[in-house]
Amino acid sequence: MDDRANTRRPPERTPERTIETVVARLGLTLAQPLGGRLIQPVLDLMISTLARRHPDAFERMAELGEADLLVDPSDLPAAFLLHVGQKPSLRVVERSTVATARVRGAFAALLDLFEGRIDGDALFFSRDLTIEGDTELVVGMRNALDGEDFDIAEDFGSLFGPLARLPLRRPLTSLAGVLGNLHEVLLAPALRRLEQVERRLGRLEEGKR
């Protein structure tokens, strides 16, 4: 056989992606004790913003039918559940959540994939990405996203304008950055009264029981 085998090479990581991964990990760690109450409105806002800015991609996603894709960043404490169909949504979930399909890989790689900066097939061939469940959903999602020029900095920059001044090298260029920074913003007014907030939430929980 005249084929030349190549050694596997891990995808290159930019410093930005490393920072974003750290920030996202921090954000999710902070968010966990609070449940979805604080993070969910942000995720909702992100999805509706993307839907408005990229109608073609969302039209393609809608064609995939009603399904749940578990996006599982192997280096973050939690995963994201993306619901596609007529009413797309994004939620933070446990990584054990059952879904139609699951994509697992480093958070930075997943972000690159989302923005179409990296070849998903190559990631899969090199085993840096694993896929479980409905392969057609994963391929369909990849194609729907790849057809658009997503750029998280641009897509979300307008949402969180003031944050662009925060001292990260590329502060709003990724979902991670957005998530991390949003926590600061959303929590900022409440940070001083965090204890109160938590107590109030606790009382609400008790009230439900």
Next chain:
Amino acid sequence: MTMKKAELTLGPVLFNWAPEVWRDFYFRIADEAPIETVVLGEVVCSKRTPFFAEQIPSVVERLQAAGKQVVLASPILATTERERDGVRELVSSAGDFLIEANDMGCVAQLGGRPHWIGPFVNVYNEATLAWLARRGAVSVSLAGELTEPALSALAAQATLLGCELEVQVFGRLPLAISVRCYHARAHGLHKDNCRYICNEDPDGLTVDTLDGEEFLSVNGLQTLSHTYVGLTHEIATLQGMGIRRLRLSPHTCDMVAVAALFRSLADGVLGAAEARAKVLEMVAPAKLSNGFFHDREGVIDTAAL
């Protein structure tokens, strides 16, 4: 509507049989099998052609003496100079014999003269069928992956065109052709030095999945199904559409018995369930399939579900 009597066609032997086995097989078909037409020729690998060349005259003579129509098949793939010469020679020397064209190069060389189209020319729709019929195709043997609705639409068009259609009802189904020899590859050999190793497997070399499940059969450059197509329950439907020709693809099992069985089935003498049981017995331990007809995976046998 009066239904025309079904006719059985014996497709070309696809495998590399020893020349005398090949000859004796056809002698017996001539003498004993209730078959109307026999398609002759090496369609898979041009390297095998010389082996059969000297047997062909006696086989043709015996078949014709028995009242069988003989049709000469062109190769599936003709890329080299030698293979193209082979097709040219076939077309120029066929005389009164009809040729079954298995690639568009052969169709081109036939000009407008009457011919058959073999199952390796893609005929998926009415417009293609009409175009070929206008160029002299009088009978078209359809590819195995066509579904019942497609066959039905094609049959309606064929009736208008006065062109006969044929469907393979028995035998492993050809699925792919290549210039790479998988038999040689399986033995660690190169095609140019293949030692004609495909002669070890007169019904094809079994290809298993890694789970040990029988999946495909390799025949030199050709890949076939491991299952045998067995359209026993579908024959009445085919006849109802007006598809008159039923193709049997030769294997080492008793093809005279296979022919007799499908003859009885087509004539309504034998029931489909009984026929199926007998066919299943003949091809064992291999299984039957009819999935394509039912718009399913080709490997499936709907009668066994």
Next chain:
Amino acid sequence: MASFELICPAGTLAALRAAVDAGADSVYVGFRDETNARNFPGLNFSRKELAQGVAYAHARGKQVFVAINTYPTAGNAGAWHRAVDDAADNGADAVILADLGLLDYAARSRPKLRLHLSVQASAANPEAIGLYRDAFGVRRVVLPRVLTINDIAKLTSEIDIDTEVFVFGGMCPMAEGRCSLSSYATGRSPNRNGVCSPASHVRYETRGSKLVSRLGAFTINTFDEEEPAGYPTLCKGRFTTHDKASYLFEEPTSLNALHLLPDLKAAGVKALKIEGRQRGKAYIAEVVSACRLALDRFDRGLPYDATVLDRVTEGGKDTAGAYGRAWR
């Protein structure tokens, strides 16, 4: 003058822009339905997107071809006829067809439309190609990937229409357009449905430390933990013959014929085609740029790096495929 025209794939408008920007001379695309051989979920062009893509390419002096290269379904050819009409009406520079009936339709109803013969027609000799030219006025043939360089040279000398050959990308070991392996296992075929080993029938399973890829009811391959994986395209799976497991049909490789540019030029080949409308725009941009660079250097008589694309090949391997006799 450039030695070759570079023909590049695009599954989306973003990929088309990436291909044009990276140096494609022409981009080939398909509509978002079963009329083309890359009918994958979420992929391909709406009519509006085709018009936008054509505008983008034409503004930069580049061309767009529309592949309508599946075989129309009996009793239901309307979608294929509309595809031909809409390609012509939206300014496509050529349509790439495979089916005789559809070629006949296009030649009669759109006499000004430039017709290319798809690789899916498997026209592998001058006699066949001559027939398509005479009957339908076909101007270019995409040669099946079953020919050696010598076959191609001989063939090109005998025909008087352009030849286009694949230079990089996924490759079929089987004669294209004449393969039912996919539908045997899944019920869905390249010819009828525009898909081979479709994702809808693909499952990845973990068995112990092994990754198992399945197509329909069949195991196509298993991979050890550190082994590069492949998509379970049926003919690139691992199977067992004589109790020995092997890549019987083809290894999970990509075709890379960049090192054969001098031979392809000597053989009279007019256009080089990159496979992969299903691949992402990052891949398209990388492959097209690399090929453009190689072609430009080749045209100027400079040495070029034929291994530059090794990183993106499937399974990390490449092959010259049928262009070399040893492949057989």
